[in-house]
Amino acid sequence: MEKWLVAAKRADFKKIAETFGIDQVTARLIRNREVVGDEAIQVYLHGDRRNLYSPWLMKDMEKIVSILAEKIQEKKRIRVIGDYDVDGVMSTYILYQGLKGAGAEVDYVIPHRMTDGYGINEHLIEQAWEEKTDAIITCDNGIAASRQIERAKELGITVLVTDHHEVPFEENEGKRQEILPPADAIVNPKQADCNYPFTGLCGAGVALKVMDALYQQMQLEEDITDLMLEYAAIATIGDVMELVGENRIIVKEGLKKLHHTTNLGLQELIRVNGLEPEQISPYHIGFVVGPCLNATGRLDTAKRALKLLCAKNREEAAILAGDLKNLNDSRKEMTAQGVEKAIELVENSELINDKVLVVYLPECHESLAGIIAGRIRERYHKPAFVLTKAEEGVKGSGRSIDSYSMYEKLCECSQYLTKFGGHPMAAGLSLEEENVEPFRKKLNECSGLSEQDFIEKVMIDIPMPINYINKKLIQEMSVLEPFGRGNEKPVFAQKGLQIQNPRVFGKNRNVVKMRLADTAGYSMDAVYFGDGDQFLEEIKGKNDLSVVYYPEINSYQGRDTLQIIIRHYQ
C-alpha cells in the first residue's frame, strides 16, 4: 500500500530563482527541503567549512578541553573507548589520531560485540585501571553508562564522555528528568541544557568538535577538522544521520577530501570494491564502504577496521581491505538467509497481525539483527525488532517508522528488558528468553499505531511534465547533493503516459527499459528497476501510466541522452 502526496510548500519561487540564479524548479526543491530564508538558502547552496558552528557552543566543551590539555601536559595515560559500528570506529579514529597529534599518551579500545556488548562496561573499566589508565574518553557511547562510569570514578579514573545518543530520562510527576552519568565532562548536544544549535551530529561529528576545540585551545598548527572531515563524513552516512544543516556540510566537504584520500586503508578498501576514489558518493559509503567497515564489528572484531585506517604501508592495507571485503560478502549471504527466515515466520504465524513486529530468530548471528530488522521494516512498513539468542539471554535490534518513537516505547516496556538504548528510529536491547512473548504483547498493546501509519507515503516534490526536463536543469539540480536521509533525491511525477516497447533485462529480470510518451506525442527513454515481469503484467493493456520519477543524463559512447528513472508507478 502506498499513498502519493505532493509537497505543496509555498514561497516566492520566482524571486528565489532570480536572487540565486537558479531555475524555479530548483527553488521549489530547496523549499521542499525546509530550507527557508535567503541566508539558509545561501548556506545550502554554497555552504562550506566556514559555516560549521563553533565547537565552544557545546555544553562542557571548555571543561573537557582543559582536562584533556592538562592530561596531555602531564603525560597521563588516556584511553579512547569507542564502539564497534562505523560511527564508533570513525570517532575512535578521530579521537585517537587527534590526541596523538596533540602529543597525548593515548591508546584505544573498541568493545567486542559478543563479549563486551555495546559501549563501555565494568570489565573495560577494570581493565583500564589495571593498565594504569588515568583518563577514559568515550565516543559514540557513554551517555547511558551511569553505573559503569560510577565504578570508574570509584577507582579514581577521570571520565570524559562524548556521545550523541539520546539522554536517558525519568518521568517525575510528568516532568522529564535527565539521568546523566557522573563523568568529569559530558559533551552531547542532545542534553536539554546544551545550547549548541544543531543536535543531529553523529558520534564522530561530536568527537571532531572536541578535537577542533582542543587544537584551538592548544594553538596547534595542524588543521584537525580538515584532516578528519572524511572520517566524520563516512560516519555521518554510516550512522544514517539526516543530511541537513551541519551534517550536509560535513558530508559535502568530507566527500571532497575522500575523493583524494591519502589514507592507505581507505584507498585499498575503495579499490578492492572496484570503485574509483573520485566517484565515491553517499550511496557507495552507505552500501559498500560502510558495510565493509561494519562487517568487522558484526562478524569479527572492529579492531580490524581501525587497523585498516591506521595501516602504515600498502601491503598491510591491501590485506586488511581484502579481509574486510570477504567478511562483508559472507555477512551479506547470512543476512539474506536471516531475512528469508524472518519473513517465513511472520507470514506463517499470528505475527502478521501485529502492529509492532517482534521476530525471534534464535539461530541468527546476533550482529545481523539490525540489518534484518531494517529489511523487515521496509517490507511491512511496520516497526520491527529482530531478536537472537546470545551467550546470555536474548539480544536484539529494532528499526522504526516515522510515526513510532522506538526508544520511548522501549522505556514504556522496560520492565521486560535487562538493557536497552538508542534513538527514535533505531534501538538495541537485551532481555531474558521468557520475556520475549510478554515484551511482544506489551509493545503491541502500547504501540499507539493505527492502520494509517502503515501506508507508505511517497512524497512527490513537483508534478512536472517530462517535456520540461532538459540537460541544464538536471545539471543544476546537482547543487542539492549530497543526497541521503533528510535530503532526498528530488522526485517528480506525471500522469497519462503511454508505454512504448517495454523490454525486460538483467539475469534476475529486474530492469525494464521502455519509451514513455505524453499526450502530445513527446517521448523519452525510461528505466524501472524492480520485478520486471510483474511490471509487464500490471501495465498490460494500459495506456495511462502515472509515474514518480527522477531525470538523469545517460552518457553512452560519448553521446548524452535524457532519461527518467521510474521510482513508483500506478
Ligand SMILES: [Mn+2]
Ligand atoms: Mn553513533
